[in-house]
Amino acid sequence: MAIVLQEHANSAVDIVKVIKMVLIHDLVEIDAGDTFLYDVVAGADKAQKEKMAADRIYALLPEEQGAEFIGLWEEFERQETAEARYAAALDRLEPLMQNLHTEGYTWKKHGIKSDQVFRKNKPIISKGSKTLWEYAEQLIHHSVDNGYLKE
Amino acid sequence: MAIVLQEHANSAVDIVKVIKMVLIHDLVEIDAGDTFLYDVVAGADKAQKEKMAADRIYALLPEEQGAEFIGLWEEFERQETAEARYAAALDRLEPLMQNLHTEGYTWKKHGIKSDQVFRKNKPIISKGSKTLWEYAEQLIHHSVDNGYLKE
Numbered sequence: 605m606a607i608v609l610q611e612h613a614n615s616a617v618d619i620v621k622v623i624k625m626v627l628i629h630d631l632v633e634i635d636a637g638d639t640f641l642y643d644v645v646a647g648a649d650k651a652q653k654e655k656m657a658a659d660r661i662y663a664l665l666p667e668e669q670g671a672e673f674i675g676l677w678e679e680f681e682r683q684e685t686a687e688a689r690y691a692a693a694l695d696r697l698e699p700l701m702q703n704l705h706t707e708g709y710t711w712k713k714h715g716i717k718s719d720q721v722f723r724k725n726k727p728i729i730s731k732g733s734k735t736l737w738e739y740a741e742q743l744i745h746h747s748v749d750n751g752y753l754k755e
Numbered sequence: 756m757a758i759v760l761q762e763h764a765n766s767a768v769d770i771v772k773v774i775k776m777v778l779i780h781d782l783v784e785i786d787a788g789d790t791f792l793y794d795v796v797a798g799a800d801k802a803q804k805e806k807m808a809a810d811r812i813y814a815l816l817p818e819e820q821g822a823e824f825i826g827l828w829e830e831f832e833r834q835e836t837a838e839a840r841y842a843a844a845l846d847r848l849e850p851l852m853q854n855l856h857t858e859g860y861t862w863k864k865h866g867i868k869s870d871q872v873f874r875k876n877k878p879i880i881s882k883g884s885k886t887l888w889e890y891a892e893q894l895i896h897h898s899v900d901n902g903y904l905k906e
Binding site for chain 1: 770
């Protein structure tokens with residue numbers, strides 16, 4: 605997904621850095637437990653749990669490699685570089701596509717409404733890729749029109 | 756895996772090309788059906804089935820991107836470049852590691868013997884990475900010693 609959509613990043617990106625970031629970030633979430641985007645309570649200690657997981661996992665690698673990966677994980681979390689922003693846009697877009705293809709499975713399960721989806725996704729996705737945000741907007745409207753997501 | 760083990764490739768590789776190759780190659784196998792490495796009968800029309808799958812899948816992409824991916828898939832299949840050889844080494848190493856961690860699940864299921872494993876994997880893995888082949892050899896001996904793989 606990162607590779608195929610690369611041309612849509614707002615700024616030119618080093619794609620190897622992006623691929624490393626999305627993988628590193630997901631490994632940490634697998635270890636720390638992924639927090640549901642719209643879950644405010646579980647979101648509270650997310651950062652601390654993920655930091656502990658990152659430190660533990662990347663200490664398993666040779667020192668130099670571990671340090672590089674911790675650095676990339678922190679760069680992703682800070683959201684300051686073009687790579688971090690594009691990687692985060694993909695990380696948000698992917699669950700929207702999953703919800704589209706499952707007719708809103710997790711949205712329905714948790715009673716999510718479209719304004720929550722806009723609020724949580726627009727800032728992140730549009731900062732990484734304006735064209736991917738345009739696509740995401742269409743996807744959300746289509747989901748509301750088809751009853752996958754509440755208005 | 757491609758990223759973390761990059762330094763072990765026999766020749767310097769363009770890692771983006773390697774990542775694209777392994778992903779493209781696996782997508783084709785998902786579509787065409789993966790052929791069990793030691794299955795001589797199913798192996799006979801493997802190339803033809805995979806070629807059809809590759810043509811179909813990559814025609815779904817914009818023309819320029821599709822052509823790039825078909826080109827990389829063919830480069831992988833030809834096994835002439837450093838990237839293709841390193842990618843193929845990873846593609847062979849990974850199932851060995853899975854068999855180690857499942858105490859020889861597919862080896863036992865199909866009654867595979869260690870000489871078959873050596874014959875099928877040594878040429879491919881060692882051409883991509885001598886150090887990864889050294890590791891694979893240890894893994895195979897360890898599997899025989901522990902009864903995961905027949906002598």
